[in-house]
Amino acid sequence: MKTPELLAPAGSLTMLETALAFGATAIYAGQPRYSLRVRNNDFGDINVLKQGIDTAHAKGAKFFLVSNIFPHGNKIRHYIDNMAPVIALKPDAMIMSDPGLIMMVRETWPEMEIHLSVQSNTVNSAAVKFWQKVGLKRIILSRELSLDQVEEIRQACPDMELEVFVHGALCIAYSGRCLLSGYFNHRDANQGSCTNSCRWDYKTQKGVVDASGDVLTQQAAQAREQEALERSPEADQVYMIEESQREGSYMPIEEDEHGTYVMNSKDLRAIEHVKRLVEIGVDSLKIEGRTKSPYYVARTVQSYRRAIDDAVAGRELNPELLGQLEGLANRGYTSGFFQRHTPEATQNYLRGYSESGRSLYVGDVVGFDAARGLAQVAVKNRFAVGDWLEIIAPAGNVDVLLERMESTDGAAMPVAPGSGHIVWLPLPESAVGAFVARYIHPPEVVVPDVESVLVP
Helix, strand or coil: CCCCCEECCCCCHHHHHHHCCCCEEEEEEEECCCCCCCCCHHHHHHHHHHHHHHHHHHHEEEEEEEECCCCCCHHHHHHHHHHHHHHHHCCCEEEECHHHHHHHHHHHHHCCCCCEHHHHCCCCCHHHHHHHHCCCCCCCCCCCHHHHHHHHHHHHHHCEEEEEEEEEEECCCCHCCCCCHHHHHCCHHHHHCCCCCCHHHEEEEEEEEEECEEEEHHHHHHHHHCCCCCCCCCCCCCEEEECCCCCCCCCCCEEEEEEECCCCCCCCCCHHHHHHHHHCCCCCCCCCCCCHHHHHHHHHHHHHHHHHHHHHHCCCCCCCCHHHHHHCCCCCCEECCCCCCCCCCHHHHHHHHHHHCCEEEEEEEEECCCCCEEEEEEECCCEEEECCCEEEEEEEEEECCCCCEEECCCCCEEEEECCCCCCCCCCCHCCCCCCEECCCCCCCCCCHHHHHCCCC
């Protein structure tokens, strides 16, 4: 079996370098103006973009430039002029959605490789063949496909590169074609300005419909001296929603026997399906998250790197990887559309290991004091003496029982209170650059020699 590409997100040079260090073989990033991530993105600066492309190439990795908006007319006028200096930096491919922009790039730079974005919702082999005739090199398949459907497309299109998402946020709309953000905030998701309205923390309260059909809060209806519309228990109920950070701002929402029509999708985690995807012959496995942290990209890339290597070698999934991913901030995990129903035995398997191996990101190892023999740690979350820590580094991870901790002035510290603090831990110099996580449940197997793991 061939080894698929492991494609990692980058919103900054630090994320890019971290992804490469932990095992990514390709990076994707985009400029804010023409990609669907306008925030937390350093690559709007062409000098930073050049450094990113050069760094990836120096490491033997590929760099894909995202240009996947569906632009209105004002954004296409200067598109070619704006992209000319970017294309000159020689990214390995462009990830695109809009047929018009694709045509413009094909006509101007026929040698530039183009990958079709997931935003274009490719769900069948006929569509793949269409884009292949247009001259595209790779199709990023829609998230709404099952494993069997992915395999059908692979068999029908054996000479076309295929890419699938295996981890990250899921949209409640069809591969990102959502109107909530535009409706609530006049910020278009397909222009890169999504405010993630589906993930806000809403409160509900009963609403009423006035004589003109407007949905109001009960207080507003009373203020207008209008009688509330009575509804039977069987009828669909009208509610007003209030987002926790927007007190006093109410929006109508309807709920019936099928549920509420604004919802927050669980996050995608398909590491348990990596072996099947490798067997199918998918060319690239992709991690979502250009706005996430370097720790997120380190943890996900390291886990999927191991899963891919095990699958290619014919080994089964190491269940410890489930717990490692569980420690990331997430909204609960789902395998999305890959598998409609998880077998009962597998459900228990996934849930058990997810909880037992869970850890929490607590710090970055940022320096080393040779005179003190201690490593400097920038604290991100609370941890204390007596905790079991996991030191996460490209060379390997190691478990450590924290027996002492010092402040910058050398005083003993029983607790690292939280973000913004600096502490010093008895870790070797080789730990510099590593991430620190605190186990929720202490590990059963301990590696006592930190140096033997962190030093190649």
